[in-house]
Amino acid sequence: MSRPTLFALQVLVAVVCIVLWQVLSTVPVFGKILLPPFFFSNPFDVFSQIVKWFASGVIWKHLGITLAESILAFVIGSLGGVLVGFWFARQPLVAAVFDPYVKMVNALPRVVLAPIFALWLGLGIWSKVALGVTLVFFIVFFNVYQGVKEVSRTVLDNGRMLGMSERQLMRHVYWPSALSWMFSSLHTSVGFAVVGAVVGEYLGSAAGLGYLIQQAEGVFDVAGVFAGMFVLSAFVILIDYGVTLVERRLLVWRPTASDGRG
């Protein structure tokens, strides 16, 4: 299928959904409106709400807060994950001792931590950052741990036979291998950073996209809830696109699935 055709079909799906939604929520079918406006709103109202947010400029502050929280959560969580992952992979004894606790904390649904973080760190951005960090940390940690442990035996031996010292092995073999694993989980970890931020805001805050959605829900403003959801989706897609660009630059050395050779 050619690219324009594919794009046209993709747009068609959106158009059909929106038209159906608009029709079913405004035109009665057999004397009954199938999507009552109180529960489903309608595309027009949702769209005008989004326009109003952008026109008045309110939305920028919320987007900015959510973005800041996501970035902080991602940076801190990744840094911690890389350091601890590296440490555990190079010190099997440490890894063995902490193993049950790591599993325990990872098994915990992170949402239950939100109230504790709100209590410890207040309702500002740091309680959201903390929630995002707990999500991002484990993804990066497990990937880096795996990455360092699964460095090819032959590549390691080759490094040694070429005369690499432990420090040089670290820099030329372990480190790139760990980073490549970290970057392969980049989409997931960035996604989780946003999830942490939004869920945190939703559960208690004074600003951010999660706060907007929660406020609208509080006054049964369904159009506001949907508008918040659409803005959030667009926000995540934009971030994901950014990640793809970064990835393409950093992982040029990796074969892609469509690459037949090797």
Add this chain to the structure above:
Amino acid sequence: MSTPTAVALEDAKVAFRLGDGRVYTAVEKAHLTVAQGEFVAIVGPTGCGKSTLLNVAAGLLKPAAGNVRIFDRPLAGLNQDAGYLFQADALFPWKTALDNVAIGLEIKGTPRAEALPRAQKWLTSVGLGAFAGRYPHMLSGGQRKRVALAQVLIRDPKILLMDEPFGPLDAQTRQVMGNLLLDLWNADRKAVLFVTHDLEEAIALADRVVIMSAGPSSRIIGDWRVSLPRPRDIFEVRLDKEFHALHREIWSVLKDEVMKGYAQSTQAAEAV
């Protein structure tokens, strides 16, 4: 002997402790020397421990008994006089071909600005001058072997250890690589220990062919001198009468071991 001995394995024995506590003896009392400038090929059936022996010479494995001497000094730790060409892919996948070759020098402290042009020169001499910017996954199997060869040779090791380096390649590429290796080797005649399961390849390349018996507890059971004139061309040397006579002679010994090795591996498979 006037030429010094580059590698000497003296009654080396290699044993591994298996998971269930038993001890598996891979190689028993191997006695093998490689003189400076000599190209020695080790041939043996699958699983006879020829790669194990190579790892002992490299210092990657410690012998359970016996001595390893490199230029008449006992080997402690890794053999830093040796370059090792692995059977599997051993290039750093996150480095370009050029960086993969240059790293051999950079490790020794050569500044990057000086290492890169020299790496480029080596890439050119293995026929990959135009592929410097490619990552390993963008190269074919044969091209990756060429890069690996340049990576090892740029450090100018006194000894070359090669573990079935051309094993994964197709027949034609192997011959081309064999000729390339001989050309490069002819320039300065390093001591080479070359492991292969391909007798023809061994005779075509080497000065001496050493045969190992089927494992476990394999031993060295034969040592032939190949007096075909050098420089050789792998394609042509195979048509030589002397080549055929030698091949027949060695094969008569090797054949029994190959059958034994085959029988043992099928028995082992049935036992599992």
